[in-house]
Amino acid sequence: MKNIITFIAIFFSILSFSQTNDIIQFNDCIKRLIATNFKSMEIIVSKNGSLVLDKKYIYEKINNEIIIYDYSANKKENFLQTNVKIDANGNITELRDIFKGNVLEGDKFIIKQYELKKKVLIDKDNIQITSYNSKNEIISKEIILLDNKMKKVESILSFYMPNDILISEIEKFKWNSDGTAYDYEKLQFSYPKQKVIGRYEINKYGDIESFKGNLFINNTQEDASFNFDKKIKKFDSKGNLVQVYKIDNKVQTLIEERKIIY
Numbered sequence: 001m002k003n004i005i006t007f008i009a010i011f012f013s014i015l016s017f018s019q020t021n022d023i024i025q026f027n028d029c030i031k032r033l034i035a036t037n038f039k040s041m042e043i044i045v046s047k048n049g050s051l052v053l054d055k056k057y058i059y060e061k062i063n064n065e066i067i068i069y070d071y072s073a074n075k076k077e078n079f080l081q082t083n084v085k086i087d088a089n090g091n092i093t094e095l096r097d098i099f100k101g102n103v104l105e106g107d108k109f110i111i112k113q114y115e116l117k118k119k120v121l122i123d124k125d126n127i128q129i130t131s132y133n134s135k136n137e138i139i140s141k142e143i144i145l146l147d148n149k150m151k152k153v154e155s156i157l158s159f160y161m162p163n164d165i166l167i168s169e170i171e172k173f174k175w176n177s178d179g180t181a182y183d184y185e186k187l188q189f190s191y192p193k194q195k196v197i198g199r200y201e202i203n204k205y206g207d208i209e210s211f212k213g214n215l216f217i218n219n220t221q222e223d224a225s226f227n228f229d230k231k232i233k234k235f236d237s238k239g240n241l242v243q244v245y246k247i248d249n250k251v252q253t254l255i256e257e258r259k260i261i262y
Helices: 002-035
Strands: 038-049 050-060 065-070 079-086 092-105 108-122 128-134 136-147 152-163 164-175 181-188 194-202 208-217 220-223 230-235 242-249 253-261
Touching: 002 050, 002 079, 002 128, 050 253, 079 136, 181 220
Parallel strands: none
Antiparallel strands: 038 050, 038 253, 050 065, 065 079, 079 092, 092 108, 108 128, 128 136, 136 152, 152 164, 164 181, 181 194, 194 208, 208 220, 230 242, 242 253
């Protein structure tokens, strides 16, 4: 049981970086799609040896909004779509996950549509992500501090309680001079309290290539090192990502394809 708990803690410690990094990469992807006047995009991924539809993007230019339909198996059955609101510069300002399911109203459940929302404020030296529940109440806020190259240097995540605000975790990133690696430290104050210290190596696409470091939890130290699949990405003439290949023993296997209509 201890090994299972430790593995889960390590996994989510590494994953927390990926989620923070995703908002920056996701925003860059959206900005480029908007700048190149895309109309729609289908993302097809490898699953059990076949390529299957994973997501579909539709750009509603008149509403400054992109609608994302998620067909992946890890989405809840009552999930409908994600609405991505953008500003005049193509930056994300809001993410709304829309659901339809049983909601308690009074003393009975009724089937209705509801949403979970994130407001995103992107500035030259920081990003603020505020999350709301289905009652439009703030439940968490993440503040990401950036350097002059729009790289993360610190992230602070806070949870909002009825009568209090709890700082849940703090992450620090110290980049090397060429941006290919950084020293990483994470302090998690909520249960289970833990600390992660190590170093990330980044590939030329900005993706994680490896992590070497340790997790400190329950007065024990565990190796938290991971290596990730090496990949090759291909882009179209407009600079948008269209194919991702995994490299295994010098063999390239297509694992993702993006069909973009302009």
